[in-house]
Amino acid sequence: QETINLTIASSHPTVIPWVGMMKTHFMAKADELLAKTGNYKIEWNEAFGGQLYKANATLTSVEEGITDIGWVFSFLEPSKLPLSQASSYAPFATVNPPFQLEVMEDLMESNEALRHEWEQYNLKVLGLTSTDMYDIYTKTPLKGIDDVKGIKLSAPGVLGTWLRGTGANAVDGSLTSFYTDIQTGISDGVLSLALGALPAKLYEVAPYINRFDVGVAFSGAVAINKDSWDGLPEEVQTAMIEAGKYYTVAHGKDLLERHEAALNKMVELGTSQNPPVEIIKMSDEQRQAWVDKLPDIAGDWAADLEGKGLPAKAFLKAYMDGLRTKGEKPMRNWDE
Amino acid sequence: MALESDKTSASGTRNPPSSGIGRVWLVFVDALAALGTALIGVLMITICADIIARNMLGSSLPLVSELGALLLVMIVCLQLATTVRADRLARTEIFFIPFREGRPRAGALLSALFNLGGAAVIGGIASVSLSIFEKDYASGEFIGVTGIATLPTWPFRALILVGMTVTAIQFVVAMVGDLRDVIANRRST
Amino acid sequence: MSPVEIGSAAVVALLVLIYLGMPIGIGMLAVSFAGVAAIRGETVSLRMMGAVANDSLREYLFAVVPLFVLMGLLVTVSRVGKDTFDVFQKLLGRVTAGLGVATVFANAVFAAITGISIASATVFSRVAVPEMTRHGYTRKFATGVVAGSSVLGMLIPPSLLMIAYAVLAEESVGRMFLAGVGPGILIAAAFCVTIMLLARFRKDFVFEDGEDSAELGDMSIAEIARKSAPIVSLMLVVLGGLYGGFLNPTEAGAAGAFGALVIALMRRSLDRRLFWNLLVEAGQITVSVLFLILAATFFSRMLALSGVPRALAQVFLTGPIGPYGFLLVYLLLITALGCLIDSISIMLILLPIALPIANAAGFDLIWFGVLTVVTVEVGLLTPPFGLSVYVIKSAMDEPDLRVGEIFRGALPFVLAMFVSIALIVAFPPIATWLARL
C-alpha cells in the first residue's frame, strides 16, 4: 500500500456546510473508493478555516500549490473567473440548486470557454458549489418589493446589482459584517441566504424574513492543483473524479433540504425574541414585480465582457438554455 | 509636547550619507514614507466622507471598504523602509543590547547577519510581488463590482512591489553599515 | 524529517532567533519560509510568503489601527490626555497609587470605544506613562499598568477577539459582546486590588523613592468640567456613533481621529509641521504593529501546514483526563502559545480542535469563549512575544526602555488575570449571566 500526502484547505470554516462536506463527503468518498483495492491510502493534511489563506486568495492558493486541494470561491474572483459570474447577474432564473449544479457541470465539460477559464489557472475542477436561495431580512416587515425604496440594504459584493432599480441603497458588506451593520444601523436589512443568516444570527437583528426566493447562484468549485493532479496515480485520479461528482450531487441536495430547515430553525430560535422571527412569503406577483424593476443587468454584464473579447453572450444563452432544458421556468429570460 | 520628529524623519542612520547617491537614496526613501504618511490622512478623509454620504445622502460611497483595506497595505509597505532605517521593528533586547555593548565587533557582525536575513526575506517577498503585479496587470484584476464601480489593483500592487524592493535594499544598506563597524572596530583594536 | 518535526524545529529556531535579538517579524518570516520550504518546497514557500505580504493585511478592519493610533496621538498633543489624567488624579487623589488605579479606570472606559488592545496600549503609553513617571512612579510599574489594563480593550465590547470566537463557535456576536462585560469589570477590579497591594507591600516596585509624590492640586468643579469636555465629546462621537447606529469600528476610528483633529485645532495645539509629524509617527507605529501581524500570519500558516498544533492537541487532549483536566490543559496550551504567536492566530489554530471537545464535555460555549479570550489575552503580556508590550515599547520610543522592564512590570497583572480566570472557571455566571439574560 502506497501512502499519498495531500493538503486540503479552505478559507471558510467547516461549519459552512459545503466546506464541512469536503470532509464528510469528498474526502470520505475518495477514501472509501481507494479502500476497495487497498493499493493507495491518502494521508490528508487538513487546513480548513483560513489556516493557510483567506477568502481573498482562494484561487491563487490552489493555482500556486499552497494547498493541493481547496475550495475556490468564484464569487470573489470576478476578474479572473468572469464567465463563472453569469448566475450572479441572472436572478430569478432558478431556485433549484441541484439543477443549477447539473447545468454548470455539463457546461464545465462541454463549454470550451468556461473550462479554459478555470484550467488556465493550473487547476482541475473536481466538484462544484452553489448557494441556497436569497431573501431579504429586515428590521420592519415588507409588503412587497416597493417597500425597499429608500432603505439601506446590505448585500455581499456583486449581489448589490440585484437591488438596482428597486430604489434600495445597496451597502457593501460580508456575512461577518452584516450583524453589526444592521445592529448599528449602517443598514436596515440584508439580502442574504438562510444558510448564512442562521449561523450569523442575522434573525436576531433583522427578524422579518421576506421570502422572495430570489434564486441561487453558482459560488465556486473544489479544485486540485494541476501539478499535484499530474503526480497522482490513475486509480487515485479516478477516485477523485468520482468523489467530486458525488460531492456535487450531495451538496445540491443538501442545499435544498438545509434551506427549508434553516428557515424553520430561525423561526424556532426566534420565537421568544421581541419581535419574534416571522417569515413573510412573497407572492409570485411580488417576485415578478422585482424582476421587472431590474435593468438588463445580465445584458450589461455580457456586453462588458464581450468588449474584453469573451463570449459572454453565448455563455449566458448556454446557461439559460441548460436551465430551460431541465424544465426550469426562469422569471426573466436574461439571454433575450 | 516635543515629538520624535527628527528621530523618525532622517535619524536611525548611523552612517550619514557622504556621497551624492546616498543623499538621493535618503530623499527617495523619505518621499515614499511621506506618500504612505499622507495616505493615513486620505484614509481618514475617505471614511469620514463615506459616513457623511451615508447619513446625509442615504447611500454609501462605492469601493470604500475595499479601497480602505488596500490603502492600509500601502501605508505599511511604503513606510517599511523608514521603519527599518529607524530600527523600530520589534525585537527582544535581553541578549542583543548587552552583547553589542560588551563585544562591539561581534555585535556588529550579528547585526549584519540579522540585516542579511531581513534583506533575504523581504527581497523574496519583492520578487514574488513582481509576479503578482504582472498577473494582476495582465488579467485586469479589479476591486469593486462590475456594473457599479471598479478600480484596477495593479497600481496598488506596483506600490507594494516598490515598497518591498526599497525595504530590501534598505536592509542591505544597514548591513553594509554594520560591516563598516566591524572593520572600523578592528582598526581601533 | 516529518512535517511535525520540521514545525517543531522551526519553533525552536524562532525562539533562539528572538532571544538573540533578531527583529521578531523578520525572524518569523525567515523560519516560516524555511519550514514551508522543507515541507512543500521552496517555490511554494516563496509564493506563500508573497501572498501573505500582499493580501493578509488587506482587511478593512485593520484600518482601525492607524486611525485609532492617530486619534491617540492627536489627543496626546492637544493636552486632552493630560487633562483627563488631571481629572482622574483629582477624583482618585486620596486613593493609594491613585494614578495607577486611574489608568485602569481610564482603560476600562476607553475599551468601550476600541476593539483592539493595541490601541489602548498605544494611547495610554503616551498619556498615562509620562504622567505617572512625572509623579514619581517607576517606569516599570507605569508601563506594566498600561500593558496590563490594555487587555480590557478586547474584553469590554466591542472586541475583535469576541467577533472571531463568535464566528468560529457559531455563537451570537451580540451575546459574546455582553459576555465580556462581567469579566471585564472583574479584571479591572482585580487590577485595582493588585495595584493597592503593590503600593502597600512592594513600595519600591511602584514608586521611585518609595513614596507617592503625587501632590493634590486644587481643582474646581468648573475646572473639572472644562478639562473633561473634550474627552467626553470625543467619546460621544465614537461611542454614540457605535451604539447609536451610525458607525462600524473602522468608521468610529476615522470619526474619532477627525474629532480629535478638530479638538486639537480648536485648542491651537497643532501647526502644520506638528500634524505632519503626528502622521509620520502614526505611520511608524502602524507599520511595526501590522508588520508583526503579517509575519505572525505566515508563521501560523507554516504551523498549520506542519501539523504541530494538531500533534500537540493529540498528545495533550486524548487520554482519561476528564473535562476539567482538558480545560486546564487547553488553557495552559493557550498560555504557552501566547508566548509565541498573536491572539487571533492562536484561536484560529486551537478552536477547531478544542470546540468539539468542549461541546462533548457539555461546557457552555459562551463561558468557554470568554475563558478562551481572557487566556489568549494573557499572551499579550508574556515574553518573548507580547504584543501589548511591544506596542508600548514602539509607542514610547525611549531607546533606554527595555522590553524586559515592561514585561516585569506587567507580571503582577498577569497573575491577577490568572486569579480572575480561576474565578470565572469557578463561577461561570460572571461571564454568562448578562449574555443569557
Ligand code: NA
Ligand atoms: Na473594547
Ligand code: NA
Ligand atoms: Na506573549
